[in-house]
Amino acid sequence: MALIREIDYGTPASAARQQVSLEIDGKTVTVPAGTSVMRAAVEAGVQIPKLCATDSVKAFGSCRLCLVEIEGRRGTPASCTTLVEPGMKVRTSSPKLHKLRRGVMELYISDHPLDCLTCAANGNCELQDMAGVVGLREVRYGFEGANHFDNKSKDTSNPYFQFEPAKCILCSRCVRACEEVQGTFALTIEGRGFASKVAAAGGSDFLSSDCVSCGACVQACPTATLIEKSVVELGQGEHSVVTTCAYCGVGCSFKAEMQGNQVVRMLPYKDGKANHGHSCVKGRFAWGYATHQDRITKPMIRAKITDPWREVTWEEAIRHAASEFKRIQGRYGKDSIGGITSSRCTNEETYLVQKMIRAAFGNNNTDTCARVCHSPTGYGLANTFGTSAGTQDFDSVDAADVIMVIGANPTDAHPVFASHMKARLRQGARLIVIDPRRISLVKSPHVAAEYHLALRPGTNVAIINAMAHTIVTEGLTQEEFVKERCELAEFDRWRKFIIEERNSPEAMEPFTGVPAADVRAAARLYAKGPNSAIYYGLGVTEHSQGSTMVIGMANLAMLTGNLGRRGVGVNPLRGQNNVQGSCDMGSFPHEFPGYRHVSDPAVRKSFEDTWGVPLQAEPGLRISNMIDAAIDGTFKGLYIQGEDILQSDPNTQHMTAGLQAMECVVVQDLFLNETASYAHVFLPGSSFLEKNGTFTNAERRISMVRKALPPMGGFEDWEITVMLSNAMGYPMHYNHPSEIMDEIARLTPTFAGVTYEKIDKLGSVQWPCNDTAPDGTPIMHIDKFVRGKGRFMLTEFVPTDEKITRRFPLILTTGRILTQYNVGAQTGRTDNNVWHTEDLLEIHPQDAEDRGIKDGDRVLLTSRAGETSLKAKISERMQPGVVYTTFHHQFSGANVVTTEFSDWATSCPEYKVTAVEVTPARQISAWQQQYLETRKQTTQIEAASERSR
């Protein structure tokens, strides 16, 4: 594949329906009203020279290079700021225009270093291109006068890109991209006239500034002023591979620009329907982990976890793993082994693992890491709407009038969608934030929440019930929608429940801590929309009432008729790239692909017929059940693909005990992760750059993952599962992941129309994709719910059993930060560490003062489950009585403190509520000391010299 350079139309597309026809250089072109002449020209196949225009930002009209002549008009207007009109006749080339443009270029070049041959942008520089287009042959002004050639002010502080002001032409594309695309407003033009320069606000350089390193400015820069350091070091790529990001659930499309098997840079792909050419610091820059020296590329085995690892052949490793699993089943029974996948795995990989477990292991002990994040979404939405999925596409937010963000921190965890959302908020949509912390979205440049309901952790259901109570009792119900679209008997019962005084905002205020008047006002705002959309994250699901809260939000959306069209809906923001997909693929122990229960005889038969073996009709063990069963002595073997349960799951000591109780733990991963410390077989996995497959993002969008590099360990992950299954005695025959997708489509009604060919053709496709919706379904439940009628369910508020006490008077809630991702296995092996070197404990100033804690002090964080130590960060983002930390770094041990409490329906851990105490500490915790010793002992790899003895 050649290097892909998308067409730059110069200005954004117009959404107008009315069409306008005009003539450009004698060619007739028809475009939507509101389109610029520049864009219309590109549509007509005519490229008008430009520098300050690019189609990711609004027209600016500063460079004066895109001048045109229009019949009947005086002068030479800029084509970027001139809109098309019916019958307009435009001329883009004439001696006069040529002279004007050449004059403009002369001025630009008179203050630009002529080092093109050694410039990093050589071959990909718009200034260079325009000099060629206008035929610049001389610079009459010379280069002796005042200029900006001094490159001493080059800013290399950012680990991923540099800023060289000497090459800046002050087109403001970077400033406008930061404002319009990213919405951070970190860049500005400082000074006036000749002294004007681009500056990053909030610090002395880019690194210390407000810049969030999304890369939008670098992408917008037409010269080498802002350029990736990898390009400076390696040069321009020679071919591109379009693939899907391996980080969050937004699922951004990227072009991996390559030199042979070397990634030069990752550029967000403009045709990506989830990201529309935007990116964040993780996807754009944090890909170096894929070739990090910590990668394990040879299979390894060991008899005991205290033994050093021994490198073996693939054949030996697979044979050993299969033999151990078979031995364990022979001794302890068929149900004594199981497997877990990660949402970092592809659809094909997760499908194959659950198939192997059901067909080769002969049980349903399959689970996935969505268990610990969005499993309540599955339960709640399936029971109310009929299927486990978000209702909208991301673009739907463009039509939202009211956006309600609940328990999510999109600017950190879903940055690209957050930028999209902020753009809509700047257009005038109104914002409600429900979160214990004052997240960035509450107040950031040109965005402010009208209501921030800073509830106490664990009281989501109280808030959602109080909002519903307000809406019903104040007569704001969308009666027509409820009557036509919902089960009336269920609604009537729910209505009687919700109007009870105990569900009123006033009655709930003592629990939530949120003034009743604010709850009522927010409820009215949401109810009156007219288009109101809910976006939510793990602050909803990771509670003992996670599923109840999802049901509560579904009730609220049905009550107000906010479903089935653009601008509305109930939208889970999925944490990892393939949370949706791994759930779709039957990774949970109770259901086959497509969310169909294992007890359904017809469904089970369809799988039995295709897979050729009888399948169990009983649900298998969830992750937490597997660990409990291991401690009980009935579960002895585990295959884990891509997941680090020891770091990411709660109650680390309990997890450690479970893993230690097993006789064969097989870890398939890029690195010796924390779980691998307790493993007996290590199988080298492949990064997203090294394999083919698909990811399904939070909007049900299935996108291609395309191989850019050969797998460092020799095999793609799906191939390893095939080898293991074959060795277990259940042969699998696939030549390519597309054949796995074909099988998924044959067996899963919502995927019936999905093929690699279709995804390639359409770019991506959103399920359901079948005969009814051959090109996919951007918005669900338009005329009726998947289950037919929507079902209101009762959502009694039940306070969590995790209570604060004198001994543990604070509530700990955990979450994520922009620059790091999940357990840090990926971002922790990149330069993203410059922003976040360790997990910190955020604490309110009053709580800190009460305990004699100063900013930066090491503190001991203790709960009934365990204790760890972290450095304190005093922050008014926290409310008194609540502390917060992240779990990105292994040594922090955030999950040493979290408990076994979980969601009533799905066992999703209650990460968001742990009663703790914080005290000053002089040294690291006992757990951390032990961790350092154990980790060293359990990760040794036998030297080659010892092997040869």
Next chain:
Amino acid sequence: MKSETMVHNANQIALFWLSYPHDEAVAGVLSHLRRYWEPRMRVQICDYVAQGGGGLHTLALEAVRQLS
């Protein structure tokens, strides 16, 4: 699974269904145990109830009795 964990989990399920009419609530708990609890967990809770079922919510007790 520790008995106290099992009892806690079962009671949480019962508390969700508690708002529903009695028979529907028992059926809700029963269905949940059948659909989501692996057989050895169901055996464990049945054995626990057979030994008295101390600490279990009455709805959970009724459901488990029907389970066995």
